[in-house]
Amino acid sequence: MIFFWAFVVGGTICVIGQILFDVFKLNPGVTLTIFVIAGAILDGLGLYDPLIDFAGAGASVPITNFGNQLVHGAMQEAEQHGIIGVVTGIFEVTSAGISAAIIFGVIGAIIFKPKG
Amino acid sequence: MADKKKKNSPPTAQRYQTFAKQREVKRPLLKNCIKAFLIGGFICFIGQIISTIYVYFFNFTEQTAGSPTVATLIFITMFLTGFGVYDRIGQFAGAGSAVPVTGFGNSVISAAIEHRSEGFILGVGGNIFKLAGPVIVYGVFSAFIIALIKTILTQWGGL
Numbered sequence: 001m002i003f004f005w006a007f008v009v010g011g012t013i014c015v016i017g018q019i020l021f022d023v024f025k026l027n028p029g030v031t032l033t034i035f036v037i038a039g040a041i042l043d044g045l046g047l048y049d050p051l052i053d054f055a056g057a058g059a060s061v062p063i064t065n066f067g068n069q070l071v072h073g074a075m076q077e078a079e080q081h082g083i084i085g086v087v088t089g090i091f092e093v094t095s096a097g098i099s100a101a102i103i104f105g106v107i108g109a110i111i112f113k114p115k116g
Numbered sequence: 117m118a119d120k121k122k123k124n125s126p127p128t129a130q131r132y133q134t135f136a137k138q139r140e141v142k143r144p145l146l147k148n149c150i151k152a153f154l155i156g157g158f159i160c161f162i163g164q165i166i167s168t169i170y171v172y173f174f175n176f177t178e179q180t181a182g183s184p185t186v187a188t189l190i191f192i193t194m195f196l197t198g199f200g201v202y203d204r205i206g207q208f209a210g211a212g213s214a215v216p217v218t219g220f221g222n223s224v225i226s227a228a229i230e231h232r233s234e235g236f237i238l239g240v241g242g243n244i245f246k247l248a249g250p251v252i253v254y255g256v257f258s259a260f261i262i263a264l265i266k267t268i269l270t271q272w273g274g275l
Contacts, residue, residue, distance in 0.1 A: 003164050010160025010216065011153035017211030018152035022143045028214050029250050035215060036255035044262035052179070057163030060182040061189065061216045062156075063251065069182075070259030071266075078267040086263045090256055096183035097190070098252065101221050102244065104194040105228035109240045112198035112229050 002056045009051070009058030032063050039067030069093040148210050155205065155212030163189055163216070190221035197225045223247035 013035075020031045042048045048068040051059040059065060070090050077089025091098070125133075166188050167181040176184065196202040202222045206213045213219055224244055231243040245252065 003161060006164035007157035007161045010163075011157030011212075014152040014156025014209075014212045014215045015149045017156075017215040018149050019145075021211050022145050022148055028211075028219075029247065031211070032214065032220070033250045033254045036251050037258040040255065040258045040262050044266055052182070055160075056178070057167050057182075057185060058157075058160045060167070060185065061160045061163035061218075063215055063217055063220055065182065065186075066217070066220070066251070067255050067259060070255050071263050074259055074263030075266060078263060078271075082271060083264070083267060086260060086267055090259055090263075093183070096187045097217055097220065100187035100190040101224040101248070104190055104221065105224045105244050106240060108194045108198050108225045109228040109232045109236070114230050114232060115200055 005055045006058035009055035013062045035064050036067040039064030043068040043071040152212035155209035159216040193218045193221035
């Protein structure tokens with residue numbers, strides 16, 4: 001069942017993105033930035049974890065999850081070290097996305113040649 | 117901003133702009149949304165399959181499986197981007213391929229490949245976050261503000 005909800009919730013988040021593209025005429029960079037901030041706000045309100053429990057990858061694959069993880073990392077550290085933890089902990093949980101993007105970006109640049 | 121520009125431009129330019137607006141091809145919103153829904157949903161569906169594999173075979177929990185799933189999806193994206201397949205998916209799916217984390221991966225990897233001709237240090241290293249930079253910058257900044265407010269409320273406000 002979680003496969004079905006992953007599809008539906010993930011698809012719905014993409015439809016919201018498409019509406020921002022087409023109706024509000026925002027470019028992809030601005031749209032994705034809005035999505036990340038939205039994810040961070042949703043997690044600040046405590047709404048993102050229930051969504052992941054409900055939809056699995058449908059909530060953890062869209063870029064909104066990036067904002068969610070940033071807040072998560074900051075809050076984890078903040079519980080131990082207070083305000084300082086907010087600064088030091090931000091990348092704690094998000095590591096996977098950014099490091100994977102850098103690592104595979106460089107490997108991709110070594111393997112592939114630009115086209116056109 | 118667009119309105120301001122319009123008022124300052126000469127009348128012929130204004131007339132041209134209204135004319136151009138009439139001739140502008142209307143974006144097929146419903147069709148685009150359906151495409152975005154199907155491809156976006158499909159990518160998340162594949163993500164769910166990958167994360168299920170991590171949960172059952174590599175002892176991750178439902179919550180922690182997100183990170184390796186994201187890394188795996190970006191790994192797959194590397195090949196799709198390198199062979200030029202992701203661009204084609206992107207033309208078809210619009211936001212359906214941009215919003216999932218694969219779109220983030222694609223923007224980083226394509227920037228890396230594109231700037232390779234300028235050298236690995238300043239070309240690849242300097243431009244790798246050209247497109248994905250705003251997402252990281254404002255993601256981090258907003259997360260900082262939100263976590264700060266939340267910490268102050270919980271630790272000093274007694275919530």
